[in-house]
Amino acid sequence: MRKELENVQRKMTFLEEDCQKKTHEIQLAVDQQMRCEQQTAEQRRRLESALESAGVQVSDARVELEGTLGRVQALEAQLSRSEERGRDLEVKLGSVVSTLRRSVIGILPGEASGVLQKTRSRSSSPRRGETFPLRFTRT
Secondary structure: OHHHHHHHHHHHHHHHHHHHHHHHHHHHHHHHHHHHHHHHHHHHHHHHHHHHHHHHHHHHHHHHHHHHHHHHHHHHHHHHHHHHHHHHHHHHHHHHHHHHHHHHHOOOOOOOOOOOOEEOOOOOOOOOOOOOOOEEOOO
């Protein structure tokens, strides 16, 4: 019986040590799991913060884009008005050039060579060879 008691005590000691070892392993696993959960929670907080920051940046970029699009439209309208004024000025300048050619310079529109066509009228003067000033005619 003593032997049996010793065997049972040894077995019980072995089982207690095994139980302590397994309890320690389980505690280590629980601690590791808690650290993982804390890391995961911290990472989640960082990601949520980054997401919120990105949302603010997107919102700011949209506002800036809308402002920029408004400026682009205003510049396009201004450019269109400027181009229209330029075309108007070209037409007016062409008209001025044409008027100057007809009245001051005496060049008729449509004469590419710039050669004047003159007609001399006979002088009513008795002196031969004396003529009146030149007249220009359109062709």
